[in-house]
Amino acid sequence: MMLILLLILLMLLLMLLVVLNLLILLLLLLLLVVLILLLLLLLLLLMMLLLLVVLILLLLLLMLMLLLLLLLLMMVSLLLLLILMLLLLVVLLLLLLLKLLLKLLLLLKILLLKLLLKLLMLLLLLLLLLLV
Secondary structure (H helix, E strand, O other): OHHHHHHHHHHHHHHHHHHHHHHHHHHHHHHHHHHHHHHHHHHHHHHHHHHHHHHHHHHHHHHHHHHHHHHHHHHHHHHHHHHHHHHHHHHHHHHHHHHHHHHHHHHHHHHHHHHHHHHHHHHHHHHHHHHO
16 A cells, blocks of 8 residues: 555656756747847847947938038039139120220221311312312
8 A cells, every 4th residue: 555655656756856847848938038128129129229329320311412412512612713813804805805995986986077177178179279
């Protein structure tokens, strides 16, 4: 009888050990799942960090492109200013030429009037000679 009780006790102990082993195995499995979830979370955080770095690089590239565009606009504006100054210089030279032409025209007009006066005097003299 004692032997049967001892055998039952041993069986119960063995079942208890099996249950404990199963519990330990279940805890290990749960720990493995938590570890996998933590690794996935870490991977997600790393991907977000990489995305943030890519966004920062894109913003820097955009800023560089905007600076280049600003530089290009400044160069175009300087070129336009230079063209405008050249046009202004041409207009001033044309005005100077026009002024010189007007002076020349006035001088020619005076010479023409003098010549006309001399011609008129010669005609009067000729007329006077004809009358005599």
